[in-house]
Structures are given as structure tokens and as C-alpha cells.
Amino acid sequence: MSMPAIRICGVTKRYGVLQALGGVDLEIGQGEFFGLLGPNGAGKTTLISSLAGIVRPDGGTLEVMGHDVVGDYRNARRNLGVVPQELVFDPFFSVRELLRIQSGYFGIRNNDDWIDEILASLDLAGKAEANMRALSGGMKRRVLVAQALVHRPPVIVLDEPTAGVDVELRQGLWQFIRKLNRDGHTIVLTTHYLEEAETLCGRIAMLKGGRIVALDTTGNLLRRFATHSLQVRLQRPAAGIALGGTATGEGGWIEFAFDSYGDVEPLLVHLREAGAGLIEMQLGAPDLERVFVEVMHRA
Numbered sequence: 001m002s003m004p005a006i007r008i009c010g011v012t013k014r015y016g017v018l019q020a021l022g023g024v025d026l027e028i029g030q031g032e033f034f035g036l037l038g039p040n041g042a043g044k045t046t047l048i049s050s051l052a053g054i055v056r057p058d059g060g061t062l063e064v065m066g067h068d069v070v071g072d073y074r075n076a077r078r079n080l081g082v083v084p085q086e087l088v089f090d091p092f093f094s095v096r097e098l099l100r101i102q103s104g105y106f107g108i109r110n111n112d113d114w115i116d117e118i119l120a121s122l123d124l125a126g127k128a129e130a131n132m133r134a135l136s137g138g139m140k141r142r143v144l145v146a147q148a149l150v151h152r153p154p155v156i157v158l159d160e161p162t163a164g165v166d167v168e169l170r171q172g173l174w175q176f177i178r179k180l181n182r183d184g185h186t187i188v189l190t191t192h193y194l195e196e197a198e199t200l201c202g203r204i205a206m207l208k209g210g211r212i213v214a215l216d217t218t219g220n221l222l223r224r225f226a227t228h229s230l231q232v233r234l235q236r237p238a239a240g241i242a243l244g245g246t247a248t249g250e251g252g253w254i255e256f257a258f259d260s261y262g263d264v265e266p267l268l269v270h271l272r273e274a275g276a277g278l279i280e281m282q283l284g285a286p287d288l289e290r291v292f293v294e295v296m297h298r299a
């Protein structure tokens, strides 16, 4: 097997009495589009910051493209582009100046061709000479993405990149990040938008209380925990309940869970035979939000 893009072994981190990371083991392969999910405070940012060398873990090791983030910090950092969650900028620089400074930080001079390419891809070309303080929140967030890419890192970590970004920009951003992934970049993403994670990520880890509580391909997670559902409104709700349905408490809807669409037809036959009187129905496919809720509930 080729070297993983990221290797995390037994990483622990405490803040006083609070165990932010309780022994995390994780390998992410080169070229993966990986999702790191978890509720507020689960430890996602702490893990990402440890990877970027901003937070020093108490125990365990982290590697980026084979480089230890503590022992071989420079090489680990060179291979990693991090898009942080918080928007912090020096307001006096223009977008281009900021990206030049960031390039200089990695020892790269004459980087303007690549900077122009990134700016164009992020639809920021018209703002290259604008001061950071003159940009909207969504634009600033795109500058953060540009900043993470100036040194062409093979591994890109995005910490909630679409928070506060409008729908159109969000789609543009995803298109760009998908292209980076197609070009061979490894992408690690944290987000609270579960439908985004579901469509983008090939594999997902779910974190709770500083531990990984689920780790699998997105497809397997959806199959493992989520069921299909059929919701019906009935003239005689009691007949639906008697057949194993659960009242959802919303508008008289009754929900049935089943494993495949093949089970729908027999259920409808039973409802008719019981004289339930079908008024309305809707089918629900498994989705990551249900899986997430279920995983967090069980963990």
C-alpha cells in the first residue's frame, strides 16, 4: 500500500480537565475526499490544528505525507494546506499582497502566475488589488482557501469552509475543491452541512467527545444505520399503528421503516386490507443526517 496522506496514531490532548482528544487513530489515503464530522466541541478543530502544528498534542503522533508534524515540521507543513474556520486577516493588505506574503512564508518567489490562477478559479480575480477589509465575509472565506493553496500542497484540510457562504458561492467552491481532488489532491473536510458531506466525501469519520465513533465509506455508513422510510397519512391512523408504524407527531403522519423498496408493496397491501384509508404518502431514502443522529445517540 502506498504511503497514506495522513497518519494519526493515538493522539491525545487535554485542556485542563477537559479531554479534547481521547486517543485518535486515523489513516487517510492519498487522493481521498474525506469527511471529519461531529457535533460542536467533538475535537475536529483540535485534531486539524494538531495536524497543522498549531496545537501540540499530549501524546501520539501525526504525519503528513510521511513527515512527522513535530519532528519534521517544515516538510509536514509544506505538504499541507489548511483553510481555517476563523476569518482572521491583517486588514491593511490587499488580496494579492496577502498571497505573496504567504508564498514567501514557504520560500516561494515569483508565484504570481499560480496566484492569478487560484484567484480566477475562486472568482476573485477582480478583487486581487482590493484591501482585505473591503471584502465581504464570503469573499474573505475564499481568500482563506486561496491562502491555503499558494504552495500547491498535496493535502488540503478545510475546516467548515462553507460557513456563512451563500448557495451560489458554496457550489462554486465545491466545484473548485472537487477539481483539486480530481487532480490528485487529498481533501479533508469538516462541515456541519451533512448533505454536503454525503455528496462529496468517499469516506467519513464521526467524532464524539474526542474519539472516533464511526469510520467507514459514506455508502457503508448509509447502509449500516439508515433505513428507508415510508410516511403515510391515514383515515384510520390506528390501523397503521397496528401494522407497526410509528406516529411522528407531525400532522398525523405515521412512519414505517424498512430495508429496501421491495418491502413497500406488501405494506401497502396490508394497509388496504386493514381498511386504513390512505390519504397521502411519501418515501424517504436513507440520508447522512439520520445516520449521524443514530451514531451520536448510540455512542
Ligand SMILES: Nc1ncnc2c1ncn2[C@@H]1O[C@H](COP(=O)(O)OP(=O)(O)OP(=O)(O)O)[C@@H](O)[C@H]1O
Residues within 6 Å of the ligand: 015, 018, 020, 038, 039, 040, 041, 042, 043, 044, 045, 046, 047
Ligand atoms: N484553547 C483551548 N483551551 C481550552 N479548551 C479548548 C481550547 N480549544 C478547544 N478547547 C475545547 O476542546 C474541545 C474540542 O474543541 P474543538 O474546537 O476541537 O471542537 P470542534 O469539533 O472543532 O467543534 P466545532 O464544531 O464547534 O468547531 C471543546 O470542548 C473546546 O471547548
